Amino acid sequence: MSLSVCLLSAEVAPLSKTGGLADVAGALAKDLVAAGHDVRLFTPLYASIDRSQFPMRPVDGLQHVPLQVGPHHYVISVVTTPLPGSDALVYLIDCPVLFGRPAIYTTDPDEHLRFLAFTRAVLAVCQRVQWSPQILHCNDWHTAFGPLFIKALFEGAPLFARTRSVLTIHNIGYQGVFSATAVADLELGPKTYMLHQDELRAGKINPLRHGILYADAITTVSPTHALEICTDQYGMGLQDSLRMRRDALTGILNGVDYHIWDPRNDRYLPEHYGPDTLSVKAGLKRALIERLGLTVPVTAPLAGMVSRLAAQKGIELMFDALPQLLEWRDLGFVALGSGEPKYERFLTELAQRFPGRVAFRRGYDDELSHWIEAAGDMFLMPSLYEPCGLNQMYSLRYGTVPIVRRTGGLADSVQHYDPQSGQGTGIVFNDFNSEALEWALNMALDLYAEPAQWQRMVRNGMAMDFSWEKQGEKYVEIYRRLTTDR
Ligand code: ADP
Ligand code: GLC
Numbered sequence: 001m002s003l004s005v006c007l008l009s010a011e012v013a014p015l016s017k018t019g020g021l022a023d024v025a026g027a028l029a030k031d032l033v034a035a036g037h038d039v040r041l042f043t044p045l046y047a048s049i050d051r052s053q054f055p056m057r058p059v060d061g062l063q064h065v066p067l068q069v070g071p072h073h074y075v076i077s078v079v080t081t082p083l084p085g086s087d088a089l090v091y092l093i094d095c096p097v098l099f100g101r102p103a104i105y106t107t108d109p110d111e112h113l114r115f116l117a118f119t120r121a122v123l124a125v126c127q128r129v130q131w132s133p134q135i136l137h138c139n140d141w142h143t144a145f146g147p148l149f150i151k152a153l154f155e156g157a158p159l160f161a162r163t164r165s166v167l168t169i170h171n172i173g174y175q176g177v178f179s180a181t182a183v184a185d186l187e188l189g190p191k192t193y194m195l196h197q198d199e200l201r202a203g204k205i206n207p208l209r210h211g212i213l214y215a216d217a218i219t220t221v222s223p224t225h226a227l228e229i230c231t232d233q234y235g236m237g238l239q240d241s242l243r244m245r246r247d248a249l250t251g252i253l254n255g256v257d258y259h260i261w262d263p264r265n266d267r268y269l270p271e272h273y274g275p276d277t278l279s280v281k282a283g284l285k286r287a288l289i290e291r292l293g294l295t296v297p298v299t300a301p302l303a304g305m306v307s308r309l310a311a312q313k314g315i316e317l318m319f320d321a322l323p324q325l326l327e328w329r330d331l332g333f334v335a336l337g338s339g340e341p342k343y344e345r346f347l348t349e350l351a352q353r354f355p356g357r358v359a360f361r362r363g364y365d366d367e368l369s370h371w372i373e374a375a376g377d378m379f380l381m382p383s384l385y386e387p388c389g390l391n392q393m394y395s396l397r398y399g400t401v402p403i404v405r406r407t408g409g410l411a412d413s414v415q416h417y418d419p420q421s422g423q424g425t426g427i428v429f430n431d432f433n434s435e436a437l438e439w440a441l442n443m444a445l446d447l448y449a450e451p452a453q454w455q456r457m458v459r460n461g462m463a464m465d466f467s468w469e470k471q472g473e474k475y476v477e478i479y480r481r482l483t484t485d486r
Contacts, residue, residue, distance in 0.1 A: 003479050004038040006133035008122055010142040012043045012090055015054055016104055019308055020390045021170045027257040030086040031472035042122045044099040045092035054081045067124055069117045070185040076121050085259055093121045112178035113185055115142035123149060132159050135479045137166045141176030144211025151214055152191040164482035167215035170387055172229055172236045173312055175208040212241045217478050218249045221388035222409030226251030234385055253412050254388040255468030261394045268370040275462045281399055288375035295356035296332035301448045303331060304376030306369045306391055309339030314382035319346060320434040325441050326354050333358045336368050373398040378444050382437045386410045396461035402426040403440050417457045425461040
């Protein structure tokens, strides 16, 4: 039986993206729609969304609708655009005072309010069109107040009486904490007691914690990370609430949208390849080396990285490991990303110190990210924590050996290669220190020097299948359990 699902996400690829949340929201919606479910995917209409590329159509009856959020008054409109490559529709909440800013996320004082208003707007739209979704699926801190709003603001309302809520935690490192002085923005009135009282007394409100406390089901994006976030090491202060709700918590590994991320049909590549046409990959490597002005021979191994430059991504492990390795061994390195200045500085200086061998492109570049996946021999993800991670799964399909730390989704998707048995898909190291990363890189370079071993590992990886058809079904199982558990 088909389910009705209201999906809320602060980012949706290809409209708006800073990281994996966007890829996952778009791909999950596509997959659920393809499986016959009634999915409406809501996201804010940011100024950065290119309206010439994504034609917007106003929704009748949802234009210039007043929206009250605590003491604040807004006017919202709703437009839709088809999600490229799918029958799914994206519903965009248009409210220029909130979303007409240069970036998706801001450090403006009303950041919490932008996403509270977005969440409230979605519920208001459901009310206005009298749509009673069976599932309200919220993602990350931005929409984590959805479950509490349903329980507190709409208690007894027939429209949401049968709605069950799911919160997916993509990144527990971002919790959206704001000052308790803004408590009126939640409009909870006498239900303010439903807020986490200790935190409130300490002057803080933590959206992600309230999602954890009130969602009917909680998911995170890999089985290993579901275990990790209940520990003091990885819980980021939310471990107590997560342990309390352990029975409601499931880890579901993200899928890969192979219509977008597969070298057999990648729209950014001039030539396509698969496991039987790896010579094409070698040609793409040559082309990227030339394009980036590198002088490393095409026979030397080329390592790549595409990443938000945040502490989460383990860039600091490279501070010692990479210069050492570049001094001693033959390799090229290509990095794309932006973020914290100290990491950008490190990569800029690395490129200056090893001209012709290291290229750093600062910024966000979709096309180049596909090229790095295709042209590289190896891909670095030494993350401190990684709820799922997508690039290691993309890398596997592109025949680009992932070098990852054993955490979260990296542990669940990459199997350490064993030269004896020929089993395994990448290089996996355990400890979060530069010696461990160096060990992993040395092992990769040694294997690269043995073409038979390398080819075996590359092919093992290319044969892996992380398609959404399998992963989406796991969400559907949870939705079904919730809608029948009454
Ligand atoms: P996270 O969501 O923590 O950033 P993921 O591995 O889940 O990590 O997803 C990152 C996504 O963002 C991938 O699709 C990756 O290619 C993309 N990405 C990250 N940085 C950049 C960049 N500078 N340019 C283009 N794409 C990027
Ligand atoms: C995040 C996580 C990443 C995950 C992505 C999509 O931002 O950092 O590991 O793949 O969300 O779920």
